[in-house]
Amino acid sequence: MPTSWADSVAAADNAAASGGNNRSAYVPPHLRNRQPSSEPPVLAQGGPSSGNVPSGGNRWGAPRNDYGRSGYSSGGGRGGGWNNRNGGWDRGSGREVNPFGDDEGATDVEPVEQENAGINFDAYEDIPVETSGENVPPPVNTFADIDLGDALNKNIRRCKYVKPTPVQRYAIPISLANRDLMACAQTGSGKTAAFCFPIISGIMTGQFPPRAPHMLRTACPLALILSPTRELSIQIHEEARKFAYQTGVKVVVAYGGAPINQQLRELERGVDILVATPGRLVDLLERARVSLQMIKYLALDEADRMLDMGFEPQIRNIVQQMDMPPPGVRQTMLFSATFPKEIQRLASDFLANYVFLAVGRVGSSTDLIVQRVEYVQETDKRSHLMDLLHAQRANGTHGKQALTLVFVETKKGADSLEYWLCSNGFPATTIHGDRSQQEREQALRSFKSGHTPILVATDVAARGLDIPHVAHVVNFDLPNDIDDYVHRIGRTGRAGKSGLATAFFNENNSSMARSLSELMQEANQEVPAWLARFAARASFGGKNRRGGGRFGGRDFRRDNSYSRGGSDYYGAGNMSSGYGAPSGGNGAPSGGYGAPSGGYGGSYGSGVTSAWD
Numbered sequence: 042m043p044t045s046w047a048d049s050v051a052a053a054d055n056a057a058a059s060g061g062n063n064r065s066a067y068v069p070p071h072l073r074n075r076q077p078s079s080e081p082p083v084l085a086q087g088g089p090s091s092g093n094v095p096s097g098g099n100r101w102g103a104p105r106n107d108y109g110r111s112g113y114s115s116g117g118g119r120g121g122g123w124n125n126r127n128g129g130w131d132r133g134s135g136r137e138v139n140p141f142g143d144d145e146g147a148t149d150v151e152p153v154e155q156e157n158a159g160i161n162f163d164a165y166e167d168i169p170v171e172t173s174g175e176n177v178p179p180p181v182n183t184f185a186d187i188d189l190g191d192a193l194n195k196n197i198r199r200c201k202y203v204k205p206t207p208v209q210r211y212a213i214p215i216s217l218a219n220r221d222l223m224a225c226a227q228t229g230s231g232k233t234a235a236f237c238f239p240i241i242s243g244i245m246t247g248q249f250p251p252r253a254p255h256m257l258r259t260a261c262p263l264a265l266i267l268s269p270t271r272e273l274s275i276q277i278h279e280e281a282r283k284f285a286y287q288t289g290v291k292v293v294v295a296y297g298g299a300p301i302n303q304q305l306r307e308l309e310r311g312v313d314i315l316v317a318t319p320g321r322l323v324d325l326l327e328r329a330r331v332s333l334q335m336i337k338y339l340a341l342d343e344a345d346r347m348l349d350m351g352f353e354p355q356i357r358n359i360v361q362q363m364d365m366p367p368p369g370v371r372q373t374m375l376f377s378a379t380f381p382k383e384i385q386r387l388a389s390d391f392l393a394n395y396v397f398l399a400v401g402r403v404g405s406s407t408d409l410i411v412q413r414v415e416y417v418q419e420t421d422k423r424s425h426l427m428d429l430l431h432a433q434r435a436n437g438t439h440g441k442q443a444l445t446l447v448f449v450e451t452k453k454g455a456d457s458l459e460y461w462l463c464s465n466g467f468p469a470t471t472i473h474g475d476r477s478q479q480e481r482e483q484a485l486r487s488f489k490s491g492h493t494p495i496l497v498a499t500d501v502a503a504r505g506l507d508i509p510h511v512a513h514v515v516n517f518d519l520p521n522d523i524d525d526y527v528h529r530i531g532r533t534g535r536a537g538k539s540g541l542a543t544a545f546f547n548e549n550n551s552s553m554a555r556s557l558s559e560l561m562q563e564a565n566q567e568v569p570a571w572l573a574r575f576a577a578r579a580s581f582g583g584k585n586r587r588g589g590g591r592f593g594g595r596d597f598r599r600d601n602s603y604s605r606g607g608s609d610y611y612g613a614g615n616m617s618s619g620y621g622a623p624s625g626g627n628g629a630p631s632g633g634y635g636a637p638s639g640g641y642g643g644s645y646g647s648g649v650t651s652a653w654d
């Protein structure tokens with residue numbers, strides 16, 4: 042298996058030297074994993090069955106030997122940020138790389154005796170679930186209750202998933218019944234598999250019309266998974282590759298900041314599921330190297346983020362103004378841990394007769410994440426952080442492998458805090474939009490491996506990233522939006538494990554007081570008396586985006602205003618009455634209210650998209 046860019050080039054050259062015939066021909070998904078037959082394969086997508094697939098090549102073009110020509114070097118000997126993203130296929134041999142790293146020859150997977158890394162399913166026992174929509178398909182209790190196919194089931198066992206998580210129990214049967222879905226479930230509760238399994242299974246079993254012959258150099262994926270950040274797209278691709286291993290379903294990723302030529306070559310080799318960030322996808326669409334006309338499945342991960350002010354025009358452009366089949370023809374799945382109602386309303390444009398699913402209290406992973414809020418003045422934040430880190434080190438809290446993720450507001454702030462931490466004996470690295478993509482990927486690797494156990498990040502790392510052993514999330518600077526807080530703290534306490542989140546709060550965060558204390562109460566966390574007083578005073582500050590009630594993710598179609606065509610889903614009448622804030626105060630900081638207005642979407646400027654994407 043090539044381990045570096047140079048190896049890849051050498052392997053490709055060898056392949057080319059030997060006539061390029063050792064690369065396997067593309068076989069459409071529904072014909073893969075069958076016994077070899079003397080009949081030639083029928084092309085599902087590859088256009089007319091006669092002569093469109095060159096021998097030993099792929100379905101779109103003749104074998105190529107130009108891997109070395111992009112002129113892109115992995116740069117500075119950092120181990121190469123790009124070398125591992127080969128779409129799951131060994132360029133030299135045309136064999137699918139085993140994403141599990143286990144014995145590739147093994148055909149049988151032992152039944153799983155031990156659950157995935159000790160996932161605590163008891164934590165999910167009492168989770169309330171709400172569904173709405175017409176004829177909602179019933180949930181399942183086990184993976185065996187669903188017909189996902191042998192190859193996918195084998196991979197589920199390889200992943201050591203014993204039982205479906207609650208969102209999977211509901212979402213998978215809904216999607217397998219070809220229903221559109223808007224699903225809201227807590228951070229770290231397995232949403233990725235919930236949308237990947239039905240897509241992979243659907244592609245394995247589906248019959249798809251052939252592609253137009255004039256589209257031979259244009260990749261026509263059957264499924265599109267969009268996510269807001271490059272790192273999240275990379276992660277989804279890695280997960281999807283595991284789930285799709287040896288199913289014959291090919292997964293490719295395309296994201297900004299990485300050389301496009303390499304991604305183009307991957308696309309030319311065939312793609313069933315394209316995982317992408319919006320900006321890079323638009324680029325590929327404009328170059329006519331990708332067409333969406335065959336899309337059967339569209340999944341938006343972090344869907345509320347994808348449809349907020351920063352991304353919405355781009356998503357509308359991709360979904361509504363290109364050649365993607367309309368709702369009802371394609372199947373659309375929207376997933377997030379948070380779903381403000383105004384975003385639900387926007388999202389409904391993309392859906393047909395959909396099921397709304399809310400699993401648990403939207404936002405927080407119930408009691409799995411212990412949330413602490415500490416009153417810290419701006420000037421004291423660094424020393425306070427240092428105290429926390431020293432205490433953590435001294436107590437050996439969270440064990441040796443424990444990682445700490447520190448969120449700050451600005452890119453400059455991230456760099457300077459990283460520098461300061463390193464100078465004070467705490468190895469740290471940073472991830473933010475001003476770093477090159479290679480630096481970002483390198484930082485993430487260094488953090489995950491524990492080499493630099495502290496990662497200072499902006500919101501670019503707030504959503505979706507599934508990093509094992511993040512024991513502590515520190516909100517050094519609180520965000521202006523409670524949903525961003527929810528996603529940030531959700532980097533810990535994942536898959537049934539516990540975690541700790543500490544937030545530094547001061548007058549600048551007054552607009553967050555009310556939603557923060559409500560969220561903490563919902564998650565059975567202790568709300569400090571001083572914070573409750575801030576919240577009480579802030580009765581007119583900030584909107585209650587959750588609309589009150591146990592389920593923050595209630596289906597907006599249930600609101601009266603929806604049927605009346607109203608647009609103000611967050612009028613005062615919808616606000617929950619809150620709870621009795623303690624009067625008078627012991628040591629409460631005096632609350633000045635000079636906080637920036639934390640209105641919806643306020644944290645994203647229009648220029649943000651390219652930096653993220």
Ligand SMILES: Nc1ncnc2c1ncn2[C@@H]1O[C@H](COP(=O)(O)OP(=O)(O)OP(=O)(O)O)[C@@H](O)[C@H]1O
Nearest residue numbers: 157202204205206228229230231232233505507536
């Ligand atoms: N059925 C399962 N059994 C055991 N582990 C699982 C199962 N499903 C998912 N996981 C694991 O749970 C972790 C969290 O899953 P995932 O990243 O999909 O969460 P998420 O809901 O998408 O979170 P976020 O809202 O932060 O994006 C992953 O490490 C995943 O491998």
